[in-house]
Amino acid sequence: MNRHPSRTALRVVVTGSFAVVALALTGCGPDITAGDGSASDRLQAPTAEQPAGEITIWDRSGDLYEVFDAVIDDFEAKYPEITVNHEAVDINAKLQNTLITGTDVPDGVFLDDALVGGYAEHLWDVTDVLEPYIDDIAPQKIDATTVDGGIYGVPFDLNPGLLYYNAAALEAVGIDAATIETYDDLLAAAKEYQAAKPGSKPIHLEQSPFLGQLQLEMYASQLGTSIADSDGELRLDSDEYEQILTFLDTVQKEGLGTRAEYLSPTDIAELENGNQVFYPWAIWFDFAPQQLLPETSGDWRAMPLPAWAEGGARSGAMGGSSFVLPKDGENADLAWLFYEFLMYDEAGYSAVWGVNDIYPTGLNTSIPAYSPAADPSRPLFEPIEALGGQDLWAVATEAGAQIPSGTAIPSWWNGAVDYLGNDLQRMLDGDLTPAEVVSSSTDGIQTNLIDRQ
Known part of the structure; x- marks a missing residue:
């Protein structure tokens, strides 16, 4: 599910590729x-x-x-x-x-x-x-x-998850990104930024059901879990998913999140105008400052994801x-x-x-x-000018080494978007609680995907 886009094509087109993958597998015999x-x-x-x-x-x-x-x-x-x-x-x-x-x-x-x-x-x-x-x-x-x-x-x-951030925008209001070590720290930094820039919604909230589920699994990967265990049994009903969903629900309810599809025109506009300054995503977000964000290119940096608890893993796999x-x-x-x-x-x-x-x-x-x-000491690609000359190789290899082991991706993963991906969006709409997302998605996936295999 990683994407390596054409250097001459807009990255926004990639979201269509994800949809094709979802349809292809859902339509399997x-x-x-x-x-x-x-x-x-x-x-x-x-x-x-x-x-x-x-x-x-x-x-x-x-x-x-x-x-x-x-x-x-x-x-x-x-x-x-x-x-x-x-x-x-x-x-x-x-x-x-x-x-x-x-x-x-x-x-x-x-x-x-x-x-x-x-x-x-x-x-x-x-x-x-x-x-x-x-x-x-x-x-x-x-x-x-x-x-x-x-x-x-x-x-x-x-594809390690990283926290991309607009370093210039944060520095302008006196926020030191290096102090963000946990997701609680990220919430605190978002509130501080919003107080300094009223009307901003600093943290990206994904609006695509497919990509939202993919990002959810990145967060889960940090905690050493995933949608199913090694035997293919659902494990959404867990403390880990409750913690992740509660975080996302908090970002939405407290008005700290920009709700947009990945690199859609709205998303790009909010990145360029400084309203959206934190982007927890896979390494491949670096395409955006390189090709889609001319006004803020050079302002962005990457760091390992915040941990869910002090001392926890600082990255998870996304695609x-x-x-x-x-x-x-x-x-x-x-x-x-x-x-x-x-x-x-x-x-x-x-x-x-x-x-x-x-x-x-x-x-x-x-x-x-x-x-x-x-090898962190032997970079294969060069520092990235659009990230202010940052050595992304060092950041990404450090983060990648922290990704916990996981389990096989179930054959019904893409089909689960009709349940988990959509229910996640309903939660961000304010229609479901985190507990209701777990209950509804578990019932739908079990009944319509697993039991029918």
Whole structure:
């Protein structure tokens, strides 16, 4: 669910991409579960000294496609007997039918983590090939694509939640952002800012049901929980969700929140005029000051999220993608070599996140999920001028290292937006209490999504 937007396209268009993903999964046919967990389900790496063959790799069109495409020459230099056919595909529209029919199945596919569980029956368990690297991969990413004990995705990115803030606006009223260590501190700072700038609503409140649910899960990730446990059982009825929902309800009731869809015209206007100065979001919000906020570009900074309690985790995961290897692909084992090069070979991951022709200062809207690649002392992308020259790499890698481990994302996650995502918006409308959100969403998801699988 991470997004790496075109450098020439408005980021606002991205919200439409999220909606497409939601519709695609909600419209899935029968429930798809993992294989039987036997050794036959586990992909094995090629044993030939010079592996040979052709592989077909599917990626979405756009800048990331171009980044991955630019690495192919280096891969083929290492494996001269392997030819890569790289295709730009509308994955959400094509993948389901392709896997069901078994016709022209690609060897590797770029896929949102939230969709992996729904396709696991058709995918190779990559536990064995990941074994040399698994101790150095962010636990949250492994957990996100683990189904019935098997791992069905080769992790791509880590999307740590950060608190973006307008440093110039805060400094103008004497607020030191460094004092914000907990969400109570954030509320206090918002009240202080509002007192100095009457009419402002300093904290972003997401108005899109899908993105609102995604952000809610970022907050939950900080607390080591999520919408479902490792067995797929709902766990919204918990102290953690009550705490998060109460915080959001407080922001709304006390008039401290700007209610707007992510980077919509209203959202951008309130960011530019200084009314909205705190934005708790995934790392990829940095696109906004780089391209959509000309009046305040250079004023923004990023810091780890506040903790829910003193000493708690200062980040949670918000979105993410992995590479999957369909069983019906002719050469999935060779496709694994491509992804191994891309993610775990220094030449590969340096080409993806480092300075390149597509991103002249490096790909800065995510960080690698592989800790040797996400070394705080060895930045892959450069400081960001639109963040006042801040070293976002250092901030993001520090935050990413704090993300607690999690659980697999259930196959019905996107369908839950019709319940949890919508009920969250009803709470922000003043129609539901936090307790009623939990009760209503739990009933709807259990009855209409889980029990019908």
